[in-house]
Amino acid sequence: MEHADVVVVGAGPAGAACAAAVRRARPDADVLVLDRSAFPRDKVCGDGIAPEALDVLAGLDLDVAALTAGYPTVPRLRLHAPGGTTVERTLHRPSSVVPRAVLDGRLLAQVIDRGVRFRQHTVRAVTVHADHVEVDGRFHAGVLVGADGAESVVRRALGLAGNPPGRLAVAIRGYAPVLPGSEGVQVVTTTEQRWPAYAWSFPLGDGRANVGYGELVSGGVTRAELVAGLHRMLPGVEPEGLRAHRLPLSTGRPRLPDGRVLLAGDAQSLINPLTGEGIFYAVLSGALAGEAALHGARAGQVHRRLLRRRLGGHLRSSGVASQLSRWPVLMEGVVRAAREDQRAFDDVVALGLADGRLTARTLAGTVRRLR
The missing domain is CATH 3.50.50.60 (FAD/NAD(P)-binding domain)
Incomplete structure (x- = not known):
């Protein structure tokens, strides 16, 4: 022994x-x-590393x-809301990929x-x-x-x-040439189709990007549907080395x-x-x-x-925030708030990538943008 x-x-x-x-x-x-x-x-991972x-x-x-x-380092982040609203801002501190x-x-x-x-x-x-x-x-x-x-x-x-399936996501990831206009920008995009679902493109700095697509296991998604979702949400992407993996979410810990x-x-x-x-x-x-x-x-x-x-x-x-995000209209409001206020943008990034909190500032900004 x-x-x-x-x-x-x-x-x-x-x-x-x-x-x-x-x-x-x-x-x-x-x-x-x-x-x-x-x-x-x-x-299998998105390769993004928060500071x-x-x-x-x-x-x-x-x-x-x-x-x-x-x-x-990657200094900017672009978020696409399910209803089409987009915000791109400089991060408070740059990420790495x-x-x-x-x-x-x-x-x-x-x-x-x-x-x-x-x-x-x-x-x-x-x-x-x-x-x-x-x-x-x-x-x-x-x-x-x-x-x-x-x-x-x-x-x-x-x-x-x-x-359980409702607290478990599945994602597929590969590598592809950086999409036009996305060098130096981490891109996260969502859509109402098969909600909640999202895709990403994270540039490596060498002309390639880590690209992927994920959604909840409870939706019964297949590998073919994961690939289709990736192409649908990142048009023109031609990834290589696609591999899928499961993501046990903290809501089910x-x-x-x-x-x-x-x-x-x-x-x-x-x-x-x-x-x-x-x-x-x-x-x-x-x-x-x-x-x-x-x-x-x-x-x-x-x-x-x-x-x-x-x-x-x-x-x-x-x-x-995960429970609230089940309604696409709320996510739309969050992205609108982040587009209007750098501090709300920073709060959203900290909540999604580090140890931030759901702040009153972000909630108030979201409510205002829904009116």
């Missing part, structure tokens, strides 16, 4: 941030990260400039350089004991962190059900258990229900899991408290 103080299942942003957080808090801690894939590896996510990583003493090197094959590989390499061990291994079974956790009868840890994505083996081992097993990122259903954004949630929940992991048998309780303190208000706001 191979021992580690903390075993992390999943080497993506949530798992890497968790491992880095453990080592930062206790430099002598033995941290082992397990992942079924060799790195670098591709991951707040980079702030979390910088707070873990990671080299953010090295993570994003070669990919220029880095392919996950690049970002995740660089992030894991930095974490390994800081003394974390990595092993390619497919986890199949987790057994929880009073004083430790076993993985596949091979690995033994004081605390286990499941950062293993939407199909989390660790989550299933805890007996936690997956998200489970109550985290007490004890020695934690969940972070997609495994905890931390996907923004308004935008499908997950990297900020991943690195933040991973970092908090790393802090909590040092509390042993109390790790679950501590992690829950840290998440509630850091994200509780935001998650309540995004949940309410």
Whole structure:
């Protein structure tokens, strides 16, 4: 049996941030990260990285400039409302767009350089004991962190059900030449057809863009309909490498258990229900899991408290906004408010891409634009 103080299942942003957080808090801690894939590896994602996510990583003493090197920041965002209203403004702070094959590989390499061990291994079974956790009868840890994505083996081992269809989205993603007029602009577009549904185009800075389309699983969408939706909402796009993935939305997240097993990122259903954004949630929940992991048998309780303190208000706001967004006319009002007021625009961006709140300013602006 191979021992580690903390075993992390999943080497993506949530798992890497968790491992880095453990080592930062206790430099002598033995941290082992397990992942079924060799790195670098591709991951289906929109590739957009909000500056707040980079702030979390910088707070873990990671080299953010090295993570994003070669990919220029994207300073503007364009939103298309379902009724046709459009707003394009400069972001309060620019975002980055880095392919996950690049970002995740660089992030894991930095974490390994800081003394974390990595092993390619497919986890199949987790057994929880009073004083430790076993993985596949091979690995033994004081605390286990499941950062293993939407199909989390660790989550299933805890007996936690997956998200219901109404709290689960599915999206398809590929790469294509940047659409005319979209270089340096992140584009998010919606339509009343098959609502709620959205498409995106995020430029990489090399003439290509990450493009995709998603909607709720409860709508019964097929792969062919996902592809058709992408072409319908981004006319002229000719993507390559199309792959689909599921997005467990934060409106369906489970109550985290007490004890020695934690969940972070997609495994905890931390996907923004308004935008499908997950990297900020991943690195933040991973970092908090790393802090909590040092509390042993109390790790679950501590992690829950840290998440509630850091994200509780935001998650309540995004949940309410998600319910309100079921009416396209309200989304139209939000985009109109953002078009008229830079502060409302900034509030909407923070709510959809980071940890912002549903503000009175945005609500009041939305109501005025509906009259």
